[in-house]
Every structure is written in structure tokens, then in C-alpha cells.
Amino acid sequence: MKQLIVGLGSCGIAAGGLKIKKTLQDLVLTSNLDVSVSETGCMGMCYCEPMIEIRDESGQRSIYGFVDEKKATEIFESHIIHGAPLTASLIDPDYLSKQQRLVLWRCGAIDPESIADALNMDAYVGLKKALNSLSPTEVIEQVLAAGIKGRGGAGFPTGLKWKFAAGYDAEEKYMICNADEGDPGAFMDRSILEGDPHSVIEGMIIGGYAIGARKGYVYARAEYPIAIRRLKIAIAQAKEHGFLGKNILNSGFDFELTIKEGAGAFVCGEETALIESIEGNRGMPRIRPPFPAERGLFQKPSNINNVETLANIGWIIQKGAAAFADFGTEESNGTKVFALAGKVKKGGLVEIPIGMTIREVVETIGGGTSSGKALKAVQMGGPSGGCIPVELMDTTIDYKSLAETGAIMGSGGMIVMDEDNCMVDIARYFLQFTQSESCGKCTFCKIGTKRMLEILERITEGKGVAGDIEKLEFLSHQIKANSLCGLGQTAPNPVLTTLQYFRHEYNDHIQKKKCTTHQCKTLIRYNIIAENCIGCTVCAKKCPVHAISGKVKEIHHINQETCTKCGICKSVCKFDAVIVE
């Protein structure tokens, strides 16, 4: 039987995937053919959502992208009824073939709401092996030997973390999954939870068994309703199948799992702040030590891992540490999932073996910039990370090499920027974010980021003064040295890396009062060149604030006081008469 599968991750739904599914269901009903319509999570090719996959009897996959209701009907008639694929609309499978899908291997391949689908693709095989044939210590040894490091950003060895938590003797312990993916521009964890929630549940149960915890929490962003809904369904299914609850798989081990919805605070991605939040408090980090492994949630030994880290665990236990170490580099094993976005042609969810270069990801997989303009930088690690300039695109993606550039591996946000992006503006953007998300506990973070933001704002407004750069550097080092948690310790990174690689842009803003990329609105003005303007009136009609005057066939004029610098006039002018300077 042929299968019609619609990608219904958040991106797919946002792009209109539900309508496509309905259209296909109607077509199947009227045609009376023996064809099934189902859904799957994120297929990874977010750039061409909505998507339809057709899987024929032999398992051959054809993937169509940029589908609307009309195209869905055409695809159905041609491919399903007449057996003739619409080759022109098929998506280049190269996007996936250059990746190494280990964490994501069920994502986009199964219906995330069907445990049968997941079980058909080896879900819970690792759990069975762990509970039936390995002791908790042996599980930890496997994870240690695999050499997996925390995928949430900091890169602490997971096995070591488990070993610490296992080392404390307590009646009650907690296993916690950090699904509070707060980095703007990152959606790896959401996609995993939406596309393959069982992989995370399996990792949690194995982790609980290893450290001796019988209760687990998944702390998930409330902004991810679909992920939370699918996780709830998956937890209920896992209970029915005896993977959660009492005496799991007759091993004598009990484990239960609760979802806690976050309420919107970036700092809660920091593990002690997350613990405070689960306890019902303001999410402010605690002083460490004691570390959570000793005294964490409700003062009991606790272990916190990120979603992607946990999604690796089932695979590692099933296939063994050595198989895992086959991927990656000597320094970092395995794969890493990235959310490739920004000004990139083919953005989406990308999983690569650690050790690939940034250039391979952005150009070979991502297809280069979406604008066709020159690549300028890639921002990695979000507000804690940094901007890596185009000269360093051959840097390999591993924890050490990225740290040497001043950026970090981070949780997986990878934002591509082209020559039109202003790096001072990017630094201001991230500082604005961290400043508003600073919890206020440490003075240097609370006040220091505020002062840094003020300086960056005045630079982007053309009011920068000599000495501003030095002040930014001074404050950066103070904040890094005197903040309790990762938020403050890394908040200056976007400023420091842009200062390191794009200092001339800061100087242009401060000394020449110029933004060469024309992004900083206070420093630019739109004008009409008399020679090119034929008086077609299009710009005047399109200007939302009526800032353009001029009669038909007469030269038009922009009133600078009313102009909001939205740039619509420039984009609609067919005669290159509008310039920005």
C-alpha cells in the first residue's frame, strides 16, 4: 500500500501542513484507492515546508516540497493515480544524504503519535538491554566510554555527570530533562520532542536507572504546545507498554515521568535556575557547590540533561559505545544537531558528524546564502556564543575548535548572515536579549549588561564616542568574571567576537557615524535620484506613512521627517531611483 505522509512539525503546521493533510484525506476518500494518509514530525527540510512524502510498497521515498492545496491535488493525480512522479517538484535528496542522522533517525520517518511506528524502528531496544543485561554501573561505563558530551551547550561529559549523581546515596533522587530551549533561533530540541518523543523518554528511563532515580521531570517551554502534547501522548503510551511505572520490564526498577511547563524565562535553561522554577520559585540560579548531583531538586541528588543528549542514550546502549565513537573526532564523539537558519537558502534541522566544517554545513548542505549575496558570518551558540567570520568558515565543528574562535558549540543554533547584516546591530540584538533575561541576582550581570546595551545603542544611533569600545571590553571582562551562572559568564561573547573580527564596523559607526550595511536606521536616509525617477507614483502609493510626494510624471520627493525607513519604496521602484545612503 502506498503511504502519503505529511510533515507536521511546528514548521510544517505553520506553513499550512494541516490543510494539505485534509486535502489528501479527501482525495483518498473520493478516489477509493488503497492509500494511507499519515503524519510525521520534522523532516528537517523546513525551508520547503509544507512537504508530502510518498512511500511506495517497496519503501522507496519521494519527497515533494513547497506544496499547497492545488499542488497536492496535482501530485495525487499524477503520482498516485497515474504512477508518474512530478519530478520537477521533487526535493533534492542530497540535503539528507550529506547528513548523519543518528539522533534524528526516526524524526520525520515515523508518526510521532504512534508507539508502534517507534517500536518498529528500535525504540526502547536500548532500554531493554540496559534493564535486562546491564547493571547501573555498566550503563554509566557505556555512556562514559561513548564519550558523549552534553549537547545543551556547555559540553560536560554526560557519563561523568551520571557517575556523580549515582555516587550520592539517597532514598529519593531526580532525573531531569532540560527542554527549556530558550536560545532565539534554535529549534533542535523542539523538533526532537515533536518528531520522536520516545527517544527522550527512553533516555530518561535509562538515566534514572543508572543514577538510581525513580522520578523524572521534563521541564519544557510552554511556547512549545505541540511538543508538549506529543510528549504527553508518548508518556501515556510508554506506560501502557510497561516502559514507565512499576517494575519496568520485570527488572524491579520503577520510574515515573512528569512534565513541567516553563513560563518563559531564558535563565531557566541554567540547571539550578531550572530547579528553582520546578520548585515554584523565581528562576534564579543557586550558588554552586553544592552541585545538583549532591543537592538539587527538593534538596535531593539530581541529574539534568538536555533533550538531544538524552535522545542519544538509547542508541548508545543499543549499539554500544564503540559504534558511537565511530562518529565524530578524537576529541568529540558522535553527531550534533543544528538549527540552520537566518539568511541561508536551505534552512532546517541538520544533523552532522562532529568534525565537519562550518562551510560544509552552510554551503554544501544549506546551499549558501538565500540572498545570493556574499556570506559574512555565522553566529553559533546564540546569546552565549559568537559570530564566526567568513575567513574562518573552514573551522571544524567540535567543542575545542569552536571555543578557539570565541564562539561555542552551544545548543545548536546556527544563524547565517550575509553582507547586508550589521555586526554592531547583531551584538546589540543579543545584548538586548541577555539584558532583559538577566535574572538580577548578580550585580555585574544585572547592571553591567544594561550599561553595555546603552553603549551599543548609542553606537548604532550614531552617538558613540571615543573610548566606547574600551568600555565595552572592560565591562565584558568584569561581567564574565563576576557572574554566578552561564548567562552572565557568556553574555558578552557576541560583543567580544564581533569586536575581534569586525572592529572596523564599530569604528565606522563611532567615528564616521556610518553603518555601511544600512541596517542602523538612525544612520541612514532614503532619497530619490532625480535622473532616474520617471514619476510613476508607485513608491508614493506604497509608502505606508505617506512620506513621498510628487505628481504623475514628476520627480518624487521623500519627506525625511515622516519617513520610517521601512525600505518599501526602494523595493517597489523599478527604475533604481530610490537609494539608501
Place this chain on the structure above:
Amino acid sequence: MCNNCAETSQYWDSFEAILANWNGEDSQLIPILQQLQESYGYLPEDVIERLAKRTGIFASKIIGVATFYSQFRLEPVGKHIIKVCFGTACHVNGAENIADALCHELGIKIGGTTEDKAFTIESVACIGCCSLAPVIMIDDETHGRLTPETARTAIRAFRAKEA
């Protein structure tokens, strides 16, 4: 505070239904506030006061928690919420121009509510639909790959559909 309906039992019915799940543990505070906001649209002062009395948690702590997390609102909002995504992908693809266009179209600023109480515009850190950037959400409906012009069209179409 809803002065008009504060005395009616209906106003407190949902409060009682939500409080019925209270098990006396502080760790339930955030989920309870989330349910109250879901029901009332925001966290009215009288609701917070009653919550403090009934649970024994100080009102100052409840307000502390409610003001810490961006999800909670202490003021009523419009019937429809427009969320403008300011994630990094949206930022580099011109989120600010989208926000400017929407604010201009509705005559309000980010965080503001239109006079007819139909729309509130909020900024959000990241919706997570980065490949469709720039993105906005009107209630639960996501609109992606926007330009300032198509953002205006989306609002106008939404209004026309509502009318």
C-alpha cells in the same frame, strides 16, 4: 481587576475549579498561575489576593513569581494577540520592519492594545519557526516568510474575516 463581575459567583467558579487541584505544595504555584491566566486571560489582582489567602503563599511571593516569567500578564489584553517573533533568524531577516508595519497599521506600540480591545501586539523571543522567518502569530495561526506589506495584508484579512 474586574470590578463589575467580582461579586458574581461565575467569576469565581473557574478559580474554585482550578484550586481544587491544589495539593499544598509550592511547586504547584506556576502550573496554577498558568491555569488561572488561561481562564481569566491575565492575573487579576483580586484573583492573586484570593489565591494567597487560600494557599497561604504570600501575595508578595506570588507577584514575585508572576513578574519573573514573561508568560504572565498583570493587565488585561485584547481579544486577539499578535506575537511578533524577534528570534535571531527573524531579526536578521527584518523582524523590526515587520513590527513597525504592524504597529503602524494598528496605531499602537509593542505591548499595547488597540482602543477597541481587539488586538494586543507582543514581542516574543522565538517561536521556533526559524526557517519561515520573519514570522508572526495571530492567536494560534502562524504567518511566515513575511514582508512589511504582507504583514499588513495578514492583519487586514484577519480583521475582515472577524467582521
